[in-house]
Amino acid sequence: MSDTTDVAPQLRKALEGSLSALRRLADSELPAPVVQRMQQLGERKDTLADTERDEYLALVSFWKSRTLEKAEAAVALQRLKEAVPDLVIAP
Secondary structure, eight states, X not given: OOOGGGSOHHHHHHHHHHHHHHHHHHXXXXXXXXXXXXXXXXXXXXXXXXXXXXXXXXXXXXXXXXXXXXXXXXHHHXXXXXXXXXXXXXX
């Protein structure tokens, strides 16, 4: 294990900035109106007009990629915690 006293100050600042961004992403949620719209469209996905179907597919695609990003951020946070335990402070 590494102690942050061994980490150069510039690297520590970079890690802290990354940590903050990763936490925000890992903890983020889609805005309620987006979730509601996706649910509304999903409930009647078999009868959507072309424009609504396109909107629904775009929302689902966005939700999938956002979910993957959140999971990747959570894994990165865990790896940072293991690599530099005193840098990562539980939220």
